[in-house]
Structures are given as structure tokens and as C-alpha cells.
Amino acid sequence: MTTAAPIRMTIVYYSTYGTNYQMAEVAAEAAREAGAEVRLVKARETAPPEVVNGQEAWKAQLERTAHIPDATVADLENVDAILFSTPTRFGGAASQIRAYVDTLGGLWGSGALADKTFSAMTSAQNPNGGQETTLQTLYVMAMHWGAILVPPGYTDKVIFASGGNPYGASVTANGEPLSDEDKATIRHQARRQVELTRRLKG
Template identity: 35%
Template sequence: MSVKVHVVFYSMYGHIYRMAEAVAEGARSVAGADVKLWQVPELVPDEVLEKSGAKAARAAFAQVPVIAPDRLPEADVILFGAPTRFGNMCAQMRNFLDQTGGLWAKGALIGKVGSVFTSTATQHGGQESTLLSFHTTLLHQGMVVVGLPYSEARQMTLTEITGGSPYGATTITGGDGSRMPSDNELAMARFQGRHATQIAAKLSAA
């Protein structure tokens, strides 16, 4: 049985893109999974992206297609990735989700599996508040929310600085953004992609 998976992300400097790739890799490990990687539209003007260095960083994933809200119902499971902005999701992802009112009115996402991953600049920079506040939107859409269970024991790692929580995979970028996702964080992202896809497969077969 085929399970359609959308990994929908926003990334400014590439951290969430790397996490999204790992999530997609985990999803693809499930037999019958049809996985597509998407990004949401950018809102920041080109000249601002240029000055901040984000434009050059975003060139690494410029080939990833931009998704429109009406593509979401095609999927059985949607894994959303977005960086944190002051303890909440970034404006680009919020703007995208705010355009799904028509889907909500039709109940188009009811019963779909939804899962979320994120990044912050600092170790305690609002990762869990971002994930939990994101879950609220998914619940309003009637989605089945899936996190990162403690069977993924890497989130309990104490031998290194690492992201990860029962609400979803996370990464820490460092104050200057120079830290890319660690092997431990990428492994958790792969686990989450596989786990959410397996649950969607079970629901589809029910």
C-alpha cells in the first residue's frame, strides 16, 4: 500500500533543510512510501536576504519546489519543519498555514497524520513552545499529531549538546548559526520521518 508523504519546510540558512532531508530519508525507509520535499514561499525581500547572507545559503535548496496550500490534502502524512522565532514558528510558515482556512472549512486535512520539527539558535530557545504551538494548528485541522516517542532514546543523550524532545526532532544552530545539525539530531529526524509514516500506513490500512 502506498503512503504519500509531504515534508514541508521553511529554512533560511539551511539548518531546517538538512533536518527535512533527514526526515524524508526516514520516511522513504518505509515500504510503499512516496515522499516529496517542499518549501513554503519566502516573504523576506531579496535585498534583505542578500545582506544577511541567507540568499547564498538558500541556493543550496533552491531546486526544492514551493508548495501551495491546496497540495496538502494529497498527502497521508505531512511533516512540517520551521525555525523558531521568539518561541514560535517563523512568519513564513505561519503565513502559509494561515492560507489553509479553505481546507479547514472542507475538513480536507481531517485524519491526516501531522508532525513537526524545528530549530533554535540556543539550547533553550523555545524549541518545545514552537512545537507545541504548531500542534494547535494541526489539531484545529483535525490532524492526528505524532511526536518523537521515548523509544527514540537519542533524545535522552547527556554526553553532548543536542536537540530533541517528545514533541519532535530539533536542532541547535548556535548564536551565529554556524552549527549544523549533529549526527544525533539527524538520526532523530530520520526516526521521526519513519515513525510518522509508519503510523500513517497503519491508519491507511485500517
């Protein structure tokens, strides 16, 4: 009897103050519990040092996560599943995430991003701060790759408990730890992606 190869998953996040880092950590834990091999990486900071150092909370978050490797092109090459987590910036992904995506042209051009599952999560300071458009534009990006979209939809009642966003976990970032409802939504989304990826992989 042969054992099925594990699902290989990369979670790419960017986090200015810590919310999306928390989200990525919860997703990584849930995906590992579902049997995936998970690599957690962060989009490289692109803001000038004088800007980062001028805001204590931003600087502290960068220092807290110094142990997390910066995302590279190779991190998306030999994987089965990709999950992005990013703050919302004016209705779209943070510029650090977009800068990382801009490095993926060669990988996309070779077809290496096709047929991987893709899901996304986000946060904003208020529920109507562009969270849905951020997730939708990330899914449009993944369509260009030929990736297989795995939004959570309304596949579990926990989605309603945390705001009811069918596109992906979306958190109101207020400087507080994630709520139990937010964590449950994130866990469901990550587990669902691993499970569907396993089915697709056969």
C-alpha cells in the same frame, strides 16, 4: 494478493541558513526508506529581497535550494502524512511558515486536512530558545485541522541522545552540519510517522 497503497507524505520546511533544510532532507530520506512517497517543499520566502540580499548566508541558502518547489495548498490535499520543519522565531514558527498556513483556510474548511497524521521539527540558536513552544503551537494548529498528532515521545533512546525533546526533533542551530545524534532523532521521528500512518490507513 493486493499490495497496500503507499503512504503519501509531504514535508514542508522553511530554512533561513540551512539547518531546517538539512533536517527536512534527512526526514525525507528516512520516510522514503520506510516506504513512503515523499514530496519535499519549502515555504515561500516572504522577507523583502533587500533584506535577504543584505545577508550573504541567507541569500546563499535561497540560491542553493532554488530547485525545491514552493509549497502550495495542493501539496497537503491528497496526502496521508504531513511533517513541518521550521526555525523558532520568538517561541513560534517562522513567519514564512505561518504565511503558508494562512493559505490553507479553504482546505481546512472543507475538512481536507482532517485525519492526516502530523508531526513537527524545529531549531533555535540555543536549547532554550523556544523550541518546545514552537512545536506545541504547531500541534495546536494541527488540532484545529483535525489531524492526528504523531510526536516522537520517548519511544526510542535516540531521543535522549539529542536533548530529550518528546515533541519533535529540535536542533541547536550553530551553522554546523547536523550531528549524528540529531540525524538519528529525525530519522526515528519520520519512520515512526510513516509506520503509524500505515497502521491507521490499514
